[in-house]
Amino acid sequence: MAETRHINAEQKAQIARQFIEAIPFSKALNMQFEVIGDGVAQISMPYSEALVGDPRTGVIHGGAVSALMDTCGGAAVMSYPDAPAGTATIDLRIDYMRAAEPGQRITARAECYHVTRSVAFVRAKAWDLDEDQPLASASGAFTIAQGKAAEVKP
Amino acid sequence: MSTSRKPPEPVHLVKHRRDKALSALVDGVPYIRFMGIxxxxxxxxxTAVMNYDDKLIGNPLIPALHGGATASFLEVAAIVELSFQMLWDDIETGRLDVETLTPDALPRLPKTIDFTVDYLRSGLPRDAYARARVNRSGRRYASVHxxxxxxxxDKLFAQATGHFLMPQREG
Known part of the structure; x- marks a missing residue:
């Protein structure tokens, strides 16, 4: 039993890596998978000068944080048990609570908390230094693709 | 009542001043350059233009633009529109000296409070355009669509509404 779980974890990690590799925009932002499974995903993104939105402060542009949250939300939906491998964002709302610390890696965690036959509901948060001091939160709805044709078989 | 009217300013000077102010807003922002906007x-x-690039793809199978790229594009378009409107009077009256204008000399930019993106259809692998409308701009808060x-x-692929905290201006 334990061994099966171990294999599954490895397979999951491999799928997660392939997932990012397969998404050019996430790759361009150097996103990195940290945790994925059972409707929860955690992805981080390193600080980069190219992502700066305010040159005077060096703070990362909100759009880059949105991209991280969106990728994380989609990954959470795809990792939901029995969910198909394809999803698209229907809507996503981001609340920016504070500016990100310049120079710091940003981590996002998304949770797919309810799924119907057609829609997945997701909430997410992002932080830099301390998970308990989030810089942004998000909530959104994602599509559940009909049919299992697109399901990933490792 | 004076009958002498100030002669209209030469058109190239007017355009130069406005374009200088716009490029000071846009060119200094690394993320806008990174996105090719x-x-x-x-x-x-x-009108914001996001030039297509392969790195903007989110789903290579369709292929479709990444939702995060679309969200970034919309947010950039909203902030630049709001900032340009905020500066417009100062650009027109010449209060803003565009010749010495650098991103450092600009007033601070509005800060996003929240941003909600509505994805209407998948973004195709080609150029995208966006126009923002400031529905309300007060002293402290602004709402932009x-x-x-x-x-x-006529076939929007995405729309968004955002709320922004306006920078506090001296004077």
Whole structure:
């Protein structure tokens, strides 16, 4: 039993890596998978000068944080048990609570908390230094693709 | 009542001043460059243009633009529109000296409070356009709506509404 779980974890990690590799925009932002499974995903993104939105402060542009949250939300939906491998964002709302610390890696965690036959509901948060001091939160709805044709078989 | 009217300013000077102010807003922002976003200006009307690049793809199978790329595009379009409107009077009166204008000399930019993106259809692998409308701009808060399309102006592929905290201006 334990061994099966171990294999599954490895397979999951491999799928997660392939997932990012397969998404050019996430790759361009150097996103990195940290945790994925059972409707929860955690992805981080390193600080980069190219992502700066305010040159005077060096703070990362909100759009880059949105991209991280969106990728994380989609990954959470795809990792939901029995969910198909394809999803698209229907809507996503981001609340920016504070500016990100310049120079710091940003981590996002998304949770797919309810799924119907057609829609997945997701909430997410992002932080830099301390998970308990989030810089942004998000909530959104994602599509559940009909049919299992697109399901990933490792 | 004076009958002598100030002669109209030469058109090239007017355009130069407005374009300088716009490029000070846009060119200094690394993320706008990273995303390949530019702005077309007609008078005070701005159209944001996101030039297609392979790195903007989110789903290579369809292929479709990444939702995060679309969200970034809309947010950039909203902030630049709001900032340009905020500066417009100072640009027109010449209060803003565009010749010495650098991103450092600009007033601070509005800060996003929240941003909600509505994905209407998948973004195609080609250029995208967006126009933002400031629905309300008060001393402290502003509400901006932005629409994005590709080949057909009537077929939006995404729209968004955002709220922004306006920078506190001296004077």
């Amino acid at each position: 530019g702005f077309d200006r007609r008078g005070d009307e701005l 932005v629409e994005a399309w590709q080949d057909n102006r």
